[in-house]
Amino acid sequence: MTELLRKTAAELGELIAGREVSAAEVAQAHLDRIAEVEPKVNAFLHVNAETVLAQARAVDERIARGERLGPLAGVPVAHKDVFTTKDMPTTAGSKILEGWIPPYDATVTSRLREAGLVILGKTNLDEFAMGSSTENSAYGPTHNPWDLSRIPGGSSGGASAAVAAYEAPLSTGTDTGGSIRQPAAVTGIVGMKPTYGGSSRYGVIAFASSLDTPGPFARNVLDAALLHEAFSGHDVMDSTSIHAEVPAVVEAARQADIAGLRVGVVKEFGGEGYQPGVLARFREAVDLLESLGAKVVEVSCPSFAYALPAYYLIAPSECSSNLARFDAMRYGLRVGDDGTRSAEEVMALTRAAGFGPEVKRRIMLGTYALSSGYYDAYYGQAQKVRTLISRDFDAAFHQVDVLVSPTTPTTAFPIGERADDPMAMYLADLCTIPTNLAGNAAISVPCGLADEDGLPVGLQIMAPVLGDDRCYRVGAAVERALEDRWGGPLLAKAPAL
Amino acid sequence: MPYDEALERFDPVLGLETHVELGTASKMFCGCPTEFGAAPNTQVCPVCLALPGSLPVANAEAIESTIRIGLALNCSIAEWCRFARKNYFYPDMPKNYQISQYDEPLCTDGYLDVVVDGRTVRIEIERVHLEEDTGKSTHVGGATGRIHGADYSIVDYNRAGIPLVEIVTKPIAGTDAMAPEVARAYATELREVMRSLGVSDVRMEEGSMRCDVNVSLMPRGSAEWGTRTETKNVNSLRSVERAVRGEIERQAAILADGGRIIQETRHFHEDTGRTTSGRSKEEAQDYRYFPEPDLLPIAPDRDWVASLKAALPELPSVRRARLKQEWGVSDLDMEAMHNADAIDLVEATVAAGAPAADARKWWMGELARRANEAGTALAELPITPGDVARVTELVASGALNDKLARQVLEGVLAGEGTPDDVVEKRGLQIVNDEGELSAIIDKVLADNSDAADKVRSGKVAAVGALVGGVMKASRGKADAARARELILEKLGVS
Incomplete structure (x- = not known):
């Protein structure tokens, strides 16, 4: 592996800006790495080397002309295949969109381009971002670089694996x-879910509109903050986007100072169903925070117990409506249009053939939950739980500045282990879901390897709405202290591919 | 069953759901233009085509227009409300859900007064809400022009996403035999309210105003409402009236035979005035409404709503009351002008200088007759209020008499130019030249010596034939009164 691949995004940005290395060289190094490891990892659904090099050369030319670009100009980025890209196919991991090339860029896509980032390709995901293992992709599973027989998390499993595999x-x-924090946790990298509305959903193929939040992955906290800053901020094309300054995330990641910070440990997360090695690393991380000057208290959030069931009513309800547009009429797959069938039959045949089992399961769940006579008992009740969860967060953030928990109850599980057991699969998101329901911010940073399997464990740091900077400040402090202890990044311990 | 018999046995109950396309420059949730008649699928974008990843952004002007409509209809304006998704699959609806409003409409509980045969009927408004229009399907082949049985269908998404306001009345009972006229009067009045607000061009033939007519019958003396049908495809004010009448007759015949009315959607046919069965609503479709998560709730500021209310234009009923007073006409005259869509034309003619009585006389008389003959609306006649005012001026000055004025109007309608052009080209000026008139009279007296002698001998009544001869000889251009004076003078009997 060349030295360029080991560099952080911040370092690469500086080298390219200082013309010590060209963006094209950096892009080529990553394309070579992709060619080398993709057969094992399958993180990407689409890579076009020519397009990549053309983007990189364009950045080099802009720099040569003396244009002042952002700190990530020329740095490669792997883009989840749920963001529309007008020069690349966008499938959302589904057969129903196979080969579709959107006529427009997502806001996140265009901001990446404006900032001079070089889009390497589109990464694999659970179909329509529904899943926790990337096994629900119509294009085959992605493999965890730490252990290729295991899942890389999901739904953004291609994104986590690409970064963990130095692609x-x-x-x-x-x-x-x-879908960001869990894959980050199980692949030993950093993943951030910004405050809902802090990053634009325009051009993100919708799963659950009131929950979907674009965010960054990186191998360290500062890089994640730089990427976060590059694509976040208000967007007139997304009505739910927040009218506010992007929190000072880069500055917070650089400060990494947590003296006097009040940290709450969520009492409800832990115990049965949690892997001992995960809990051990989590407790050490809490002790570490205390040793760095934080004041740690236990906080109870009793409504969190109902987060998972509420989520599995709200998210499927919204998805049942959001996915109705895939009807073979205007784009994507069309099945059975032989001149003898009605539009309705073609719609039904196309959806039967184009959607995978998990997507169908959620569409049916949501259709049922929204149906007349059941709405109040299911969707309506779930919305009330959502309000209670927000109140638990409000009360907690009255007492403390951030809340912490393990990101996931277990480390990466073997591919196939939970594929036939949706309930077991859903438990992977037990600790992450409350934040989505309340719309606040949370990050996952690596906090060590579980003793029993030697696989990465993530520490989740949750902050209030628009308190994204706190996630980075605490995450960076933990990262700095742990890397001192480990003598380098956790990822250095990963086996060579 | 004949209408009168139907009314003897049953009491009709009406309900009207009116859709009005707002005339905003851009669509409800995207920036696409809204002009009617563009080439198919040219006014579309990722949002109104529902491409994956696209999101709606609400049109602020459409929200303002809806609130103004609500205020004009005396509604309460919600302090907080949301859009909702109405879920159903249909190829002309790109998202397979319509962004609409469900249990939280922008405007509720208003009314609109209409006048029929001099009687004021208060139509209560249940709600006014904002939604988006669908695309337009054309079903090719097959007998019905509808999707079932068609060979194929084509969809134009230019209309998809145009802001649509739905105005729903409460059930309208107690109108008896007037029900069809009440329905028409309501649609007419509503259209005028929209026009006065400037929120829509409300052209029923282009579909920018569409009325769905609900009708049910209850037997006389019963307190229980019957099963209703909903008639769609009602594309003119006249059709509103005919659809109600036709549906009353159809339902009455079924009920009188001991039959049962099926709750269904029916389609109105302009050519026959009849309705045919459409989709049955017996198994109520489940639209799975839920609050639209892609849009923020609407919370209209109270001061802003108050300022919109204060800035409402003069509403049509208020304006009619004012004009009635200014013009000094009766209720029935006013209603007649209203029904003929003549009020704007009369007002503009008065503004161009004509006396109100004359303006009304020409528009409601000769011009109404011409419009009727041509099968066109009064306003579509190729003549301006300014032209009509000029004709009244020419009559008042004595340059034209009524008969000549009618010829002038005919010339203007035939495209011969302004009234003055027509007078000139056709030579329609009254003969005021005494010398010319005198010469004509001399010739008439010479040709009719018998009649002249009778007058000379004291039979003055015989002068009529001579005046007639002068009028004929002058081809109607002579001033008959002056001709009479001159004849008597020449014959020495004055």
């Missing part, structure tokens, strides 16, 4: 119930 220094993801 890209940065990647984008979306987090609806934990």
